Amino acid sequence: MRIAIVGGGAAGLMAAITVAEKKVHIDLYEQNADVGKKILASGNGRCNISNTSLSFEDYYGRHPSFVSHALKRFDYKAFERFCRSIGLLLEVKADGRVYPLSNEARSVHEAMRREAGRRGVKFRLGHGVRCVRKEPSGFVVETEEGAERYERVLIAAGSPAAPQLGGGESGLALARSLGHTIVDPYPTLVGLHLDGDLHARMNGVKTEAEVTLYIDGRRAGSVTGDLLFTRYGVSGFAVLDISTEASRALASGWRVALGVHLLPAFDRQGVVRLLGGLAGETGHLTLEEMLHGLLPAKVAQTLLRAAGMEARTLCGGLDAKALRKLAARITDWRFEVTDTHGYRHAETAGGGVSTEEVEPKTMMSRKTEGLFFAGEVLDIVGRRGGYNLHFAWASGHLAGLGMIKG
Ligand SMILES: Cc1cc2nc3c(=O)[nH]c(=O)nc-3n(C[C@H](O)[C@H](O)[C@H](O)COP(=O)(O)OP(=O)(O)OC[C@H]3O[C@@H](n4cnc5c(N)ncnc54)[C@H](O)[C@@H]3O)c2cc1C
Numbered sequence: 001m002r003i004a005i006v007g008g009g010a011a012g013l014m015a016a017i018t019v020a021e022k023k024v025h026i027d028l029y030e031q032n033a034d035v036g037k038k039i040l041a042s043g044n045g046r047c048n049i050s051n052t053s054l055s056f057e058d059y060y061g062r063h064p065s066f067v068s069h070a071l072k073r074f075d076y077k078a079f080e081r082f083c084r085s086i087g088l089l090l091e092v093k094a095d096g097r098v099y100p101l102s103n104e105a106r107s108v109h110e111a112m113r114r115e116a117g118r119r120g121v122k123f124r125l126g127h128g129v130r131c132v133r134k135e136p137s138g139f140v141v142e143t144e145e146g147a148e149r150y151e152r153v154l155i156a157a158g159s160p161a162a163p164q165l166g167g168g169e170s171g172l173a174l175a176r177s178l179g180h181t182i183v184d185p186y187p188t189l190v191g192l193h194l195d196g197d198l199h200a201r202m203n204g205v206k207t208e209a210e211v212t213l214y215i216d217g218r219r220a221g222s223v224t225g226d227l228l229f230t231r232y233g234v235s236g237f238a239v240l241d242i243s244t245e246a247s248r249a250l251a252s253g254w255r256v257a258l259g260v261h262l263l264p265a266f267d268r269q270g271v272v273r274l275l276g277g278l279a280g281e282t283g284h285l286t287l288e289e290m291l292h293g294l295l296p297a298k299v300a301q302t303l304l305r306a307a308g309m310e311a312r313t314l315c316g317g318l319d320a321k322a323l324r325k326l327a328a329r330i331t332d333w334r335f336e337v338t339d340t341h342g343y344r345h346a347e348t349a350g351g352g353v354s355t356e357e358v359e360p361k362t363m364m365s366r367k368t369e370g371l372f373f374a375g376e377v378l379d380i381v382g383r384r385g386g387y388n389l390h391f392a393w394a395s396g397h398l399a400g401l402g403m404i405k406g
Contacts, residue, residue, distance in 0.1 A: 011375025018400025283316020
């Protein structure tokens with residue numbers, strides 16, 4: 001049997017290795033000069049390869065439960081056994097995130113590449129697939145160099161996220177040309193652009209905050225973690241974690257805002273009491289000087305400006321109304337979100353090939369026999385924490401098994 005795999009990322013490599021056990025001819029087409037560029041870049045070069053706690057609730061898409069079978073069939077234990085079998089040892093962090101023991105994404109990249117090569121997978125590097133045609137007896141895969149015939153084709157060409165690493169829409173275009181419905185893609189795990197210029201005044205400040213997402217004025221969730229102010233808006237782990245829902249809402253034309261709570265250890269009343277106590281004890285300080293004791297300096301200055309409060313007022317002279325106004329701003333500072341920071345800065349993309357048209361147990365197309373999908377090309381995107389790579393491994397594994405059986 002001849003199999004073509006389009007895309008040499010995590011999903012394509014895993015599928016190739018799984019199939020290659022059965023001694024079939026496999027051509028793995030990769031448009032880049034090498035496979036696995038995103039693996040190398042992942043986790044800031046450390047590769048958060050998986051997570052010990054995996055559930056469909058960690059994923060977004062029109063039908064997140066699509067991932068359940070893959071997560072069950074290729075759970076963390078199965079993945080760990082696989083890694084060991086290719087000489088890759090893993091380390092589980094206290095929060096369940098999993099990294100290679102070497103702490104280097106390069107180990108993952110090398111182990112996968114080596115194993116695929118050892119099993120006879122033929123790498124067609126620098127070969128971008130332009131077209132996949134269905135014919136009565138199978139498929140024709142076309143690149144600039146020519147066309148070849150295969151009985152099975154796996155599209156594992158990823159998403160438009162991070163075009164500098166090979167991200168693009170070609171996998172979606174190939175799927176569409178073969179009759180599949182595409183859920184419009186949108187960048188995820190990405191910074192957010194804010195209206196106005198207050199964020200730019202705080203550029204470079206990183207602080208712990210609770211970030212609440214509002215979609216058309218309704219609270220849609222909140223995350224506590226790092227918040228980084230930038231020239232364009234905000235980033236940091238708290239923002240990345242909320243960005244998938246924010247991006248999806250923006251793409252649907254909803255009004256999106258963030259509420260920032262700068263002292264998440266306190267509730268609003270607690271902040272009023274804290275400020276009141278401080279104002280009583282250190283009445284000789286200016287408002288700005290008092291806030292410098294609680295918040296990063298640039299944040300304190302900008303917050304007073306946004307609240308329309310005079311920075312040089314002595315805090316001993318603050319009345320209860322002024323304290324409540326300040327506390328309201330500290331605990332719920334609203335910013336309008338105008339856009340995401342775009343695919344170039346996104347780790348992943350939502351949207352993709354509609355999972356309604358793909359069989360979750362085998363990853364085979366419900367429209368075209370012999371055609372398979374795996375990884376981020378599908379309308380599935382995970383939370384931060386190793387979920388995206390795990391889905392790529394698990395769906396790649398299922399697709400590999402499916403192609404042998406199917
Ligand atoms: C900077 C960054 C950091 C990340 N960190 C993490 C992390 O720590 N943990 C985690 O779980 N996830 C992380 N992710 C997400 C994760 O890397 C992806 O979800 C995962 O790699 C998707 O795997 P894939 O095989 O589906 O797609 P990809 O890895 O994108 O692979 C698709 C491949 O197909 C190739 N291709 C595309 N079109 C064609 C074509 N027409 N012909 C031939 N080849 C083609 C591309 O060049 C690419 O190599 C990160 C992503 C980025 C960008």
